[in-house]
Amino acid sequence: MLLGIVEFIILACGLITTFFPDEVDDSLDSSTPTGRFSSDLGRWPTDFSADIQPVACASHNDYWRKEPLFSALRAGCTGVEADVWLFDQDLFVGHSTQSLTPERTLRSLYLDPIFKILGSQNSISAFHPSSDIQPSGVFDTKPSQTLVLLIDFKNDGDAIWPYVSDQLQPFREKNYLTYFNGSSVIEGPITVVVTGNAPFSSVVANPHYRDMFFDAPLALMDKVAESAIPVGASVPNGNPADAVRSTIPSTRSDGDQGQGQSGSAPTNPSIYSPANSYYASVDFRASIGFPWRGHLSSQQKEKIRMQIAGAHARGLKVRYWNVPSWPKGLRFYIWRVLVREGVDYLNVDDLHSATKGNWGWGRKGPWWSGPWRFRPSTTS
């Protein structure tokens, strides 16, 4: 009898978190202590991320959070995203023009804080008199872990490009950026990926040095899955992009192109390699569709598999965005499938459950089948 009641309560709690996920997430969010991540960087200990394990999630629309950047780092996300607009000689961060304010710039929200964190992670002192050849990243538990800064160009991509490049100069000088040296990619603490209206032609303009990488169209990748020549991090004799530069469309339609589907992106999938791109991404709902039957159909899974195989064969990291996120049970089901299939980055809005929950691993049946309670198993 008592066990029955306990079971009922667990089930009821599970139902609530399944169907009202955001409310529960919010309350968890607000109860998280934020003191350690005070924006006063001067008080930070150098081991500020000592207890944080990096997780391959990309914090989507990160600037909406109470503490942009820091919420994502605290959750262990190894990717953050900023939508940037060029106005009046500076880059402002926001989802739409209405949300822009003079204080919220790429520098103030992202570049300056990241630069300070890296400065303290790589401090030069009497105990450590010279800077390291390979600088440490933002995560103490894994200093070699790169943090991906995804910059979504919202208005004129050609005009935005030089501003982003200029603002990255301090990082370049400190050897903080992942770069391509003409033959190899050398990973640094920060990997800059550009998307939206970012022009592919600017990414590949210099064949000898690049530190802003493209967000390649994942939708094209399934076509190369069988035929792709594996391309590792090292690309001998330049890279395929140079040979086919002439195929890059020179005109683009106006408006936001969306991530991984920039109008400036060449449509020949064999152009993309680590020499010019980092992620390959696509809108999940547009490319794969909704799991109407409670499961992704075998055709949907096959498409995911082919896209991932094609992107990996080209040495690119797979990222899906606009993944159905509600109810929570459905979101977890899709995340489990994607991770099992080998996706590299999950675009997440809900940092807490992405990094702390166990997503119902080990559950069988469609996502709505009960019981909706967490199980300790992390297998399957």
Ligand SMILES: *[C@@H]1O[C@H](CO)[C@@H](O)[C@H](O)[C@H]1NC(C)=O
């Ligand atoms: C690029 O870096 C790799 C690995 O460090 C090195 O072997 C190669 O010689 C470099 N290439 C150029 C053109 O500097």
